[in-house]
Amino acid sequence: MSVKGWKLPRLGFWWSVAGILLVLLTAIAVVRYTKGLGAVTNLTDGFPWGLWIGFDILCGVGLAAGGFAIAATVHVFHLEEFKPILRPTILTAFLGYALVIVALLFDLGKPWNIWHPIVMWNPRSVMFEVGWCVMLYTTVLFLEFLPVVFERFRLGKALKLLAKVSPLLVILGVILSTLHQSSLGSLFLILPHKVHPLWYSPLQPVLFFVSAVAAGLAMTVVESWFSRRAFGRPIETQLLARLSRTSVVVLALYLALRLRDLVGRRALQSLFPLTLASWLFLAEILLGVVVPMVALASPWTRSSPRRLAIAQGMVVLGFILHRLNVSITAVEAATGYRYLPAVPEFLVTMGLVALGMLAFAAACRYFPVFPEARVVPEPEAAPAKLRQAVVDA
Amino acid sequence: MSRGILVDVTKCIGCGSCVEACQEANGQPPHEARHFDSDTFTYLMDRGNDVYVRRLCMHCMNPACASACPVSALQKTAAGPVVYDPSRCMGCRYCMVACPFGVPTYEWNSPTPRIRKCEMCAKRPNGPACAEACPTGATVTGDRDELLAEARKRIANDPQTYYPYIYGEKEAGGTSVLVIGPKDPAALGLPTAVGTEPLPQLTWRALKHVPDVVLFGGVLLSGFWWLTKRKEEVAKAEGRYRREEDHER
Numbered sequence: 139m140s141v142k143g144w145k146l147p148r149l150g151f152w153w154s155v156a157g158i159l160l161v162l163l164t165a166i167a168v169v170r171y172t173k174g175l176g177a178v179t180n181l182t183d184g185f186p187w188g189l190w191i192g193f194d195i196l197c198g199v200g201l202a203a204g205g206f207a208i209a210a211t212v213h214v215f216h217l218e219e220f221k222p223i224l225r226p227t228i229l230t231a232f233l234g235y236a237l238v239i240v241a242l243l244f245d246l247g248k249p250w251n252i253w254h255p256i257v258m259w260n261p262r263s264v265m266f267e268v269g270w271c272v273m274l275y276t277t278v279l280f281l282e283f284l285p286v287v288f289e290r291f292r293l294g295k296a297l298k299l300l301a302k303v304s305p306l307l308v309i310l311g312v313i314l315s316t317l318h319q320s321s322l323g324s325l326f327l328i329l330p331h332k333v334h335p336l337w338y339s340p341l342q343p344v345l346f347f348v349s350a351v352a353a354g355l356a357m358t359v360v361e362s363w364f365s366r367r368a369f370g371r372p373i374e375t376q377l378l379a380r381l382s383r384t385s386v387v388v389l390a391l392y393l394a395l396r397l398r399d400l401v402g403r404r405a406l407q408s409l410f411p412l413t414l415a416s417w418l419f420l421a422e423i424l425l426g427v428v429v430p431m432v433a434l435a436s437p438w439t440r441s442s443p444r445r446l447a448i449a450q451g452m453v454v455l456g457f458i459l460h461r462l463n464v465s466i467t468a469v470e471a472a473t474g475y476r477y478l479p480a481v482p483e484f485l486v487t488m489g490l491v492a493l494g495m496l497a498f499a500a501a502c503r504y505f506p507v508f509p510e511a512r513v514v515p516e517p518e519a520a521p522a523k524l525r526q527a528v529v530d531a
Numbered sequence: 532m533s534r535g536i537l538v539d540v541t542k543c544i545g546c547g548s549c550v551e552a553c554q555e556a557n558g559q560p561p562h563e564a565r566h567f568d569s570d571t572f573t574y575l576m577d578r579g580n581d582v583y584v585r586r587l588c589m590h591c592m593n594p595a596c597a598s599a600c601p602v603s604a605l606q607k608t609a610a611g612p613v614v615y616d617p618s619r620c621m622g623c624r625y626c627m628v629a630c631p632f633g634v635p636t637y638e639w640n641s642p643t644p645r646i647r648k649c650e651m652c653a654k655r656p657n658g659p660a661c662a663e664a665c666p667t668g669a670t671v672t673g674d675r676d677e678l679l680a681e682a683r684k685r686i687a688n689d690p691q692t693y694y695p696y697i698y699g700e701k702e703a704g705g706t707s708v709l710v711i712g713p714k715d716p717a718a719l720g721l722p723t724a725v726g727t728e729p730l731p732q733l734t735w736r737a738l739k740h741v742p743d744v745v746l747f748g749g750v751l752l753s754g755f756w757w758l759t760k761r762k763e764e765v766a767k768a769e770g771r772y773r774r775e776e777d778h779e780r
Contacts, residue, residue, distance in 0.1 A: 174638065174639055175637075181639065182639075251621040255621075260600060325628075327733045328599055328629045
């Protein structure tokens with residue numbers, strides 16, 4: 139492979155923004171590791187978890203949920219027509235988890251002890267489960283993406299070997315994801331007095347899991363749309379529309395669970411008097427769940443990639459709002475402590491998002507992430523052919 | 532025996548000897564203590580009318596912090612104290628989030644931060660320095676069961692002075708530190724939203740399902756994989772069969 143084959147990225151506006159963010163990220167890292175968390179965050183003893191936990195960890199993991207959902211669709215349920223979107227989704231999930239680990243290296247007080255849960259056990263701790271799930275599932279995602287790397291370097295034997303264990307990997311990935319997504323919700327079970335009733339629920343693990351599936355599917359659609367704009371890839375409108383029908387069902391299930399839980403705990407009355415928290419709750423439920431659910435149920439929305447991306451973008455934003463509401467709004471409302479992230483906290487978060495996008499773009503440039511040609515025929519084509527065959531017979 | 536501490540607010544004169552002794556025993560510079568921080572493990576709340584309420588780690592019987600800690604850096608010892616091992620700690624701060632009493636604090640401005648809180652002087656041969664220093668017997672230490680009996684006796688013998696409630700007997704499933712006083716806990720400024728259920732139970736209700744998710748999830752997913760794979764194979768075989776038929780025709 140000649141050096142010329144590796145095209146250098148063009149220096150556009152977004153590249154410059156990303157570059158500046160990465161420089162700032164490095165500078166903040168230096169301060170954080172020499173002066174401690176207090177020097178770069180607004181965290182306090184009363185509010186020990188902030189934006190990095192609420193967004194980088196809780197949202198990062200949730201938005202990567204497309205990885206296991208699509209992998210299960212293709213490899214466990216054998217709906218092979220979804221194959222064209224599998225690789226970019228796995229890549230997104232892997233990068234998402236890698237960034238979660240980077241965020242943890244920022245947020246943990248003593249990140250060099252991050253491996254401790256491997257040898258120092260406390261199976262009664264949700265955080266212990268979270269730690270193991272991050273480690274194992276990141277490994278699984280790496281192995282799930284590895285075929286793309288092997289393909290790129292034409293390592294046929296290794297490719298075959300991986301293909302053999304692939305179903306096992308996918309099943310393991312789904313189980314680990316289920317545990318991980320739900321356990322992030324379980325983290326909040328132990329603080330009933332520190333979370334506002336609109337967001338404290340014994341069902342939290344289930345709610346986190348279902349909403350993560352919705353967010354994962356939404357992210358897959360949004361990311362396909364962006365990939366088309368950025369890399370000029372043909373968009374799989376048909377597939378994204380089918381995926382979005384599934385989204386409607388998942389969102390409906392989530393809404394039913396959420397409302398059933400709120401009514402069952404008589405928590406809806408804590409909506410009044412209307413405070414900022416109440417409005418954030420309404421925005422989360424109405425704009426993040428109800429509106430996109432109704433929109434995606436209509437064929438008009440599903441017929442245009444742009445409208446699909448907008449509706450699913452609302453799901454993504456609603457999901458982010460939910461996680462931030464659970465980890466920040468609800469804790470503020472219940473404890474009376476105030477927290478507004480410091481500028482470096484925002485910059486690190488933005489820097490990590492930029493890092494993820496750069497890595498995604500780089501991976502797409504150098505590895506066969508998007509299959510060149512469509513291998514699988516349109517889903518409608520197969521039954522039609524079959525019917526024809528029956529008539530012929 | 533399981534060590535406990537009994538704080539009798541009616542006997543406290545607010546002299547601050549306990550605070551001083553605590554700072555000295557923990558090697559902290561002497562300073563005024565108004566709330567928990569990385570150098571303050573105990574302080575007195577001035578509730579007016581010569582009522583001083585002492586705050587310190589409650590040393591829960593079933594501590595949320597220890598159950599939350601992924602690496603067991605925090606542990607409830609059989610001797611009573613909830614102790615901390617900084618060499619295990621990763622600094623995730625889940626203990627701080629989990630504690631219903633707002634006790635654990637963090638060294639925010641250190642590159643090698645520790646969680647900080649009262650350890651009931653677990654390593655001190657003479658037991659808690661605060662109890663040793665208290666001139667009036669407002670803070671005493673001893674076996675928790677005996678202290679509980681003592682608290683009940685004091686309340687029964689002097690119903691005029693004491694509000695009939697032992698804070699810590701049932702809070703968060705019971706704590707090794709007990710507080711009695713002239714008013715109800717809310718009036719004394721103690722955290723009252725804690726409830727009587729041991730908080731680790733709330734987590735366990737979800738966490739206990741993990742093995743089942745692995746077992747049944749594994750069986751179900753493998754089953755779906757196998758079933759849909761069969762379907763595909765059958766479809767393939769049928770396709771072949773049809774092609775052969777076409778051929779014959």
